[in-house]
Amino acid sequence: xxxMVAAMMLFLVLSWQMESVVPDAADCIDGCTTGCVQRDSxxxxxxxxxxxxxxxxGNKPNPIISSS
Numbered sequence: 001x002x003x004m005v006a007a008m009m010l011f012l013v014l015s016w017q018m019e020s021v022v023p024d025a026a027d028c029i030d031g032c033t034t035g036c037v038q039r040d041s042x043x044x045x046x047x048x049x050x051x052x053x054x055x056x057x058g059n060k061p062n063p064i065i066s067s068s
Contacts, residue, residue: 028055 032051038044 029051032054033048036044036047036051038047
């Protein structure tokens with residue numbers, strides 16, 4: 001029982017020290033275009049245009065469009 005409590009405390013201390021990754025605009029456009037794999041180049045371009053609209057001007061996430 002003491003070993004389990006000690007392991008949990010160690011886990012909590014280590015996880016408290018970790019830094020989290022902050023998503024940015026590159027993650028939005030990269031994540032969206034990753035799903036745009038098409039054989040037809042016209043459909044590929046259309047999907048990429050939709051991603052640029054979804055991720056906002058200047059590749060900034062647009063919360064109004066991406067939440068719908």
